[in-house]
Amino acid sequence: MAEGFALREALKHCITNGLDSIRMESDSSQLIRAITRHEPLTELHGVMSNISNLSSSPFLSVSFSWIPRNQNLVADSLAKGVLCMVETFMIFT
Structure with a gap:
């Protein structure tokens, strides 16, 4: 779940900063499979839906790839941080 939120925020960041060719990596095979095969994750x-919309138009090139967890420690920490921020926001709204 955290990976999905983090990926969405990373796409927003790329758009805001004018990046046009990006490669998104995640150690969540379920998330990457859902994105690349257009399979729903209830x-x-x-x-x-946000990820699909954000990745469809502003980029010349965008790819989504699975990588092993041991090669993704920094991103995993960032994803957990994003999840904590989202949960805190939901509690206080």
Whole structure:
């Protein structure tokens, strides 16, 4: 779940900063499979829709790839941080 939120925020960041060719990596095979095969993830339905919309138009090139968890420690920490921020926001709204 955290990976989906983090990926969405990373796409927003890339758009804001004018990047046009990006490669998004995640150690969540379920998330990458859902994105690349357009398979629904019910627990992330809204986020998946956001990811699809954000990745469809502004980029010349965008790819989504799975990588092993041991090669993704920094991104995993960032994803957990994003999830904590989202949960805190939801509690206080």
